[in-house]
Amino acid sequence: MKSLCVEPKDDGKKLITFLSSSFPSLNINYIYKALRKKDIKINNNRINTNVSLSSGDIIDIYISDEYLYNLKNLQIPIIYEDDNIVVFNKPANLEVVGNNSLTSMMKNDYTFLEPCHRIDRNTIGLVLFAKNQSSLDVLLGKFEKSEIEKHYIACCYGNPNKKQDTIYSFLFKDNKKSIVYISDIPKKGYVPTKTSYSILKSKDKISLLDITLHTGKTHQIRANLAHIGLPIIGDGKYGSYAVNKMFKANYQMLCSYSLKFNFETDSTYLNYLNGLTISLKSIPFLDMIKN
Numbered sequence: 001m002k003s004l005c006v007e008p009k010d011d012g013k014k015l016i017t018f019l020s021s022s023f024p025s026l027n028i029n030y031i032y033k034a035l036r037k038k039d040i041k042i043n044n045n046r047i048n049t050n051v052s053l054s055s056g057d058i059i060d061i062y063i064s065d066e067y068l069y070n071l072k073n074l075q076i077p078i079i080y081e082d083d084n085i086v087v088f089n090k091p092a093n094l095e096v097v098g099n100n101s102l103t104s105m106m107k108n109d110y111t112f113l114e115p116c117h118r119i120d121r122n123t124i125g126l127v128l129f130a131k132n133q134s135s136l137d138v139l140l141g142k143f144e145k146s147e148i149e150k151h152y153i154a155c156c157y158g159n160p161n162k163k164q165d166t167i168y169s170f171l172f173k174d175n176k177k178s179i180v181y182i183s184d185i186p187k188k189g190y191v192p193t194k195t196s197y198s199i200l201k202s203k204d205k206i207s208l209l210d211i212t213l214h215t216g217k218t219h220q221i222r223a224n225l226a227h228i229g230l231p232i233i234g235d236g237k238y239g240s241y242a243v244n245k246m247f248k249a250n251y252q253m254l255c256s257y258s259l260k261f262n263f264e265t266d267s268t269y270l271n272y273l274n275g276l277t278i279s280l281k282s283i284p285f286l287d288m289i290k291n
Contacts, residue, residue: 002068002093003236004059005248011055015040018053019061023068030067039063044241058245060236065093065100065121076106079126080278084135084270086113087259087278088127092251095121102127117143117150117216122235125152125256125280138270142263143216149260152211152221153200155253155285156230157243159207164198167224171217179237180219182227193217195224201289206233208289221254233288253285 010018019031033039038046039062042053053059061068077089088102095101096118106129107113116128116139128148130136142148170183170190183190194214201208207230211221219238225231226238233239234249243249263274 001236002061002063002065003234003244004061004250005245006053006055006057006059007248008055010053013053014050015042015047015053015059016050018059026063026068030063034061034063056245056248058241065095068093074105076102079280084131085116085139085273086110086129086131088129089280090119090124090127090256092122092124096127103129116140119256120219120222120252120254122252123152123254123256124251124284126259126278127256128259134269142261145265146214147261147263147265149258149262150213150216150256151258151260152213153255153257153283153286154197154209154211154221154225155233155288156207156209156225157205157233157240157247158230159202159205160197160199160209160228160230164196166194166196167228169193169195169224169227171220171223173218180217180223182223191217193220193224195221197225203289206289208286222252233285253288255280255283255285257283 004022016028016031019026020028035048038048040047041060042057078086079089080087088106090102096115097103103113103115110131112132114130114136116130116136119125119127128139130139170186171193172181172190196212196214197209199207200210213221222232222235222238231239231243232252232254233247234244234252258277258279260277261273261275263271
């Protein structure tokens, strides 16, 4: 699902015209098919006609990314590479694995390429890949032992009471609904999670948080922040519809921006990575809070 907010310049524009300009690679026949199936929502209401849009409308489109985007021509930046690993800067609207994914797109350029971890389709930023089986085995073990730190930056609506904190919670994944639920107490089927954050900036109900992910569960950051009253701006699943509309957020403001290799156990192979930090130099939503 992709969400778009109608800007003032597009006020009064017809839906099909708006979608065609927003997704140049999208065949108009897929738009008509989505309308017939009511796979397009405007302000949470399913529609089946080529309606006129108003500034501030939120459009949810249930069309596969394969048709929304020309993934074949998508440029994926390489942030770091050596003989054993490569780190890509994944854009939004792209899965890490599966058909038409980051993995499937980049495998043609490598004799061996497997992801060592995943981030959500709408989360942008660093994803670490192994370029051989030996590296994959080592790195998967390092992630299990929390010897590779994963740091994120999130732009949230709300101001935390504490400058830094660790969230201990329990998470249940509903595979049928593709959503997770958070509990403060143990429950049957729920698994423990640990998420730490510190405030980078906080002003006028907007906060930039530096987040350390200690356990890597599905939607862990997004669901936990929403649970404590700090929804990520642009998050269409766990965030606030009203907030996303207010900020005209067309993307989820969550970025995997840093990987730190802190190997504590003996590892002759890949030991050269110990102490290395790989970070992004630019994050698109850092200017949400003006100094």
